[in-house]
Amino acid sequence: MAVSHYGGNIAGAVAVLIGVVALASMTVSTEAQLQLGFYAKSCPKAEDIVRKLVERHIPSVPSLAAALLRLHFHDCFVRGCDASVLLNSTSSTQAEKTAAPNLSLRGFSFIDTVKAAVEAECPGTVSCADVLALVARDSVVVTGGPTWKVPTGRRDGLVSIASEALNGLPAPTSNFSSLQKTFSDLELDVKDLVLLSGAHTIGVAHCSTISNRLYNFTGVGDQDPTLDSAYAANLKAKKCKTQNDSTTLLEMDPGSRNTFDLSYYSYVLKRRGLFQSDSALATDSAALSTIKGLLAGTLENFYAEFALSMEKMGKINVTTGSTGEIRKQCAVVNS
Numbered sequence: 001m002a003v004s005h006y007g008g009n010i011a012g013a014v015a016v017l018i019g020v021v022a023l024a025s026m027t028v029s030t031e032a033q034l035q036l037g038f039y040a041k042s043c044p045k046a047e048d049i050v051r052k053l054v055e056r057h058i059p060s061v062p063s064l065a066a067a068l069l070r071l072h073f074h075d076c077f078v079r080g081c082d083a084s085v086l087l088n089s090t091s092s093t094q095a096e097k098t099a100a101p102n103l104s105l106r107g108f109s110f111i112d113t114v115k116a117a118v119e120a121e122c123p124g125t126v127s128c129a130d131v132l133a134l135v136a137r138d139s140v141v142v143t144g145g146p147t148w149k150v151p152t153g154r155r156d157g158l159v160s161i162a163s164e165a166l167n168g169l170p171a172p173t174s175n176f177s178s179l180q181k182t183f184s185d186l187e188l189d190v191k192d193l194v195l196l197s198g199a200h201t202i203g204v205a206h207c208s209t210i211s212n213r214l215y216n217f218t219g220v221g222d223q224d225p226t227l228d229s230a231y232a233a234n235l236k237a238k239k240c241k242t243q244n245d246s247t248t249l250l251e252m253d254p255g256s257r258n259t260f261d262l263s264y265y266s267y268v269l270k271r272r273g274l275f276q277s278d279s280a281l282a283t284d285s286a287a288l289s290t291i292k293g294l295l296a297g298t299l300e301n302f303y304a305e306f307a308l309s310m311e312k313m314g315k316i317n318v319t320t321g322s323t324g325e326i327r328k329q330c331a332v333v334n335s
């Protein structure tokens with residue numbers, strides 16, 4: 001009796017122990033992933049606060065939606081979606097913000113406004129990386145574009161290094177194979193490359209991003225022969241009038257830069273993609289057939305496909321669980 005009772009206790013203790021171990025490993029494996037409504041218990045109003053601020057602010061400055069979408073992209077491609085793009089330089093390190101591709105990165109102060117509102121509701125709970133991911137999605141939605149799922153639970157990183165932005169982000173001068181490599185390193189395929197490039201249906205670029213195509217393509221004062229010559233002539237006459245114009249803005253999708261439509265892809269096929277990286281999509285047979293498929297389909301189909309690629313992008317190298325931190329201010333790591 002006593003023996004069996006004793007034995008029972010051991011069995012019970014072992015069972016409890018197994019239970020604890022199983023529970024612990026379950027916790028670890030769920031913590032390792034983003035989840036929809038991650039803040040449902042810890043900050044139930046967080047996502048509403050973000051959406052309401054976007055709804056209040058963005059309709060009067062719709063061009064900011066493009067800037068915010070681009071910020072999220074730049075964040076995810078460098079060190080994963082960890083808000084490293086939002087960090088300021090420190091006395092010892094030049095931050096991603098200061099790298100050449102930062103040209104025209106905008107929207108930092110709106111992110112700070114949203115973060116401050118979320119902090120006021122639930123201090124130290126909602127990450128800057130999640131704020132950025134939610135703001136990017138909600139901004140595109142309020143300007144009439146597609147929606148996508150934003151599972152949350154990202155943690156903020158502690159490091160931001162300019163040279164990593166330079167190396168990790170695709171350049172507007174990239175050819176197809178280099179774009180494909182940059183994307184595949186992040187487990188994004190050619191279809192994702194085509195769809196995510198479709199973000200260039202909104203927003204603007206500086207003349208400096210294409211001055212080589214217009215004025216000095218191979219170093220002998222020539223023009224990029226793959227850019228439609230009538231289009232190039234028009235850009236030189238009306239927009240980028242000198243080779244060193246660094247202020248004039250151009251639409252990647254002329255005529256509908258605030259509308260999230262399919263016309264960007266039509267321009268690419270007409271040799272009017274603004275960047276070499278846009279034109280490059282027509283140089284690969286798989287990418288080309290993806291573009292043709294999108295153009296043959298509906299806007300709803302484009303939105304649905306874009307959503308899937310955005311969901312993949314939003315998961316790149318995320319930090320979850322207890323590593324990283326929840327930054328108090330998005331521009332600086334906690335002290």
Ligand code: HEM
Nearest residue numbers: 066067070073103104170171172196199203204205206277
């Ligand atoms: C495929 C490689 C890509 C390259 C080489 C590229 C390059 C660029 C460049 C050079 C600009 C103009 C910057 C300026 O002059 O101000 C730009 C703008 C923009 N990019 Fe991309 N991009 C790429 C992919 C993406 C992706 C994946 C997204 C988002 C999902 C995106 C969203 C945007 C948006 C929305 C703008 C307009 C920003 C604004 O209006 O402020 N791009 N991109």
Ligand SMILES: *[C@@H]1O[C@H](CO)[C@@H](O)[C@H](O)[C@H]1NC(C)=O
Nearest residue numbers: 076077078079080168185317
């Ligand atoms: C993401 O993580 C993978 C594997 O851990 C690594 O190879 C890759 O360089 C990382 N990418 C970025 C942008 O940090």
Ligand SMILES: *[C@@H]1O[C@H](CO)[C@@H](O)[C@H](O)[C@H]1NC(C)=O
Nearest residue numbers: 096097098099100102103105
């Ligand atoms: C972007 O980088 C340039 C230098 O390349 C720097 O002068 C500028 O301040 C940076 N912009 C931001 C927002 O940090």
Ligand SMILES: *[C@@H]1O[C@H](CO)[C@@H](O)[C@H](O)[C@H]1NC(C)=O
Nearest residue numbers: 171173174175176177178179
């Ligand atoms: C594409 O660009 C990369 C990087 O600049 C270069 O090494 C490669 O030779 C180019 N490929 C082609 C086919 O031009």
Ligand SMILES: *[C@@H]1O[C@H](CO)[C@@H](O)[C@H](O)[C@H]1NC(C)=O
Nearest residue numbers: 215216217218219220221243
């Ligand atoms: C064109 O580029 C070449 C090589 O980079 C350079 O030597 C030349 O000065 C440039 N021409 C002009 C007009 O800027």
Ligand SMILES: *[C@@H]1O[C@H](CO)[C@@H](O)[C@H](O)[C@H]1NC(C)=O
Nearest residue numbers: 215240241242243244245246
């Ligand atoms: C570059 O810009 C300066 C002033 O902004 C102008 O004086 C100069 O002529 C320009 N150079 C070229 C090659 O366009």
Ligand SMILES: *[C@@H]1O[C@H](CO)[C@@H](O)[C@H](O)[C@H]1NC(C)=O
Nearest residue numbers: 087088089108329330331332
């Ligand atoms: C980050 O840098 C910007 C631009 O230099 C500055 O306005 C802002 O106050 C800085 N943020 C923090 C929290 O230091």
